[in-house]
Amino acid sequence: MPRRVNSGSAATPLTTISIETGAHRLLIDIKREDMGEFGSIKGRVAAALVADGLQKNPGARHFVESSSGNLAVAMARICSGMGLRFTAVVDPRTPKALVSEILGSGGAIEMVDCIDSEGNYLSERIRLASKIGADQGAWWPNQYENFTNPLTHFTTLAPEVFEPARGPVAAVFVAVSTGGTARGIYDYSRIHSPRTRVVAVDVEGSRALGAEAGPRMVTGIGSTRESTFLRGLTGIERVWVTEEEAVSEMVQFNLDAGIALGVSAGALLRAAINQSFELSGTGGRIVCVAADGGTPYTELHGAFDSRRLGPRRYSLIWDGRAHPN
Template sequence: MNEIQQQQSTISAPSEGVLDAIGSTPLIHLRRYLESADVQLYAKLESCNPGGSAKDRPARTMIEHALQTGEIDENTTVIEATSGNMGIGLAQACNYYGIPLICVVDPHAQPQNIGIMEAYGAIIERVTQPLYGDYLKACLTRVQELLQQIPDSYWPNQYANLQNPQAYEQGTVQEVDAALQGEIDYLFVATSSVGAARGCQEYFTKRGRQTKVIAVDAAGSLLFGGPGGARRIPGLGSGNIPPLAAGQDFDRVVRVTDLDCVTGCRRMVKYESILAGGSAGGVLEAVRSMIPELRTKVCAAILHDSGTRYLDTIYSDNWVEQELRYPVEELEMRIEQPSRVNKSFSTQKPVRFSPHFLEHATV
């Protein structure tokens, strides 16, 4: 296995405004996280975007595209359903361009994320009851109501907007590919709107590359034909099948539990001194669960956000014990043991979304 050579750092020119600072996030060689020394694992730290997550990229791209096409201007009210990071990215972009924003959130949205959106000037619309057992359906229904009530309003629709995957195709994965000089055997990415996974997949497909894209989903998600169920980690999985998922092929789907995400986050900070966000912990444990297959391979993982927004949940012993019903003493042992990601949740066959899965989508 050829060791990827580190590129010499260069001094960047000043950014022309905060949105220009989005992208060019660090790619870190993780030498301690895995038990195996013969797997090269690199982590793309999207938390280093100015808004704190990977969602800065599609948020900026969607808003600027809508401005360029004349779909919105400073008099338009942008309305979106969001669990947090997309709302922060949109709030930053809309505030920069002087555009009003309403974020429709559910009860699981992190209080800190809501506070950040409000600090950027966003108006928060809260949904308190699920629709047909799903909060996303309730949020999307409320978005439609607001669009009818508010003149000159606009829905970016992160779940169907092609600018979402294009932001990852033209930014995130291109940066990873350039840094690793095209030597990527496996790319691991969390799925929710499926924008990131789709953008990465399309990047490699258009270039005829054999890189395997591993979609990491939540155990309680309806994506990929999942049975659905309770999920506590925002930004991972979905209770709806988004239109961006239509016709998409992924080499494998690995489903992770909330406890897998906590384990990955705690292990990451212990061994790499990186405070990773919830979905990132799940992505990292998905990598660790596949170590036998990954030996001698070059792997990259996109880590969507930082653990600083999960201090009251994933990094709180009380939350783990009360909400996940898991003793902290056992969690410490779990961190040191081989990954417990349930192989029965994983499918090794390429996965294609069919129209059947989209029948009940409300977006």
């Protein structure tokens, strides 16, 4: 009998917040992927990649993948539950909390220590994942090139974001790393809600959206390689924020709303604030897809001074467990 993979894609709730910046007040629906079974949006992708791997290679007993943390946590848990081996290829910038979760979930760790000419680890992580796949017979899904990645967001996440009962969506803000989430949301919106603006948000120094590489210190958003899934896609909007803005918004939101979200959610909130004038008169919902929770990023809380953001106040409107009538 074929082995059944836990989908990892049960619907996650929305939390509605208010942002007051002095000049404008925005209501934003935050898609709470941190409240999913695996604690991050990568749970959806992990389940789909394992299922895809078992379909293509029914005899697979060992999976390997390069990851900055969240995907590896989910794949470790899924593989362990199915009696499969999993090896995560990570680097020294991977949050320690996530490394501990991978190990505690039954996964093995391969830590790369070789950086490229730009001071990054991703190319070496990918090289090592490929080598383990070849040398040890492990199945390497390759989340960076495998279109199962955006397809799972098209089929699971996007219908939740655009659920008709919640009303029309004016704009969706999505953080990028591999670009799979943004591509899945974009493709779905072109069919079901073509007037919706899909905004891909990156941090300065990342190449995920095709910009030039620069120094970066945070994980959870961005990449040292251009997204395969977004390359040449002209209809999606691309915006950048600084790492300082992303981390500071994350910290301020945690303090004001009492909800710990990840650094990529901070980037989305900052991007929405930067466009508050245009967004305030749209008449539709504004959605930010929060990829994960804030626990892995607590070590960043003292990295920047959130008071430099200027006047800001986040207020929790409802807690996301049920949509208001």
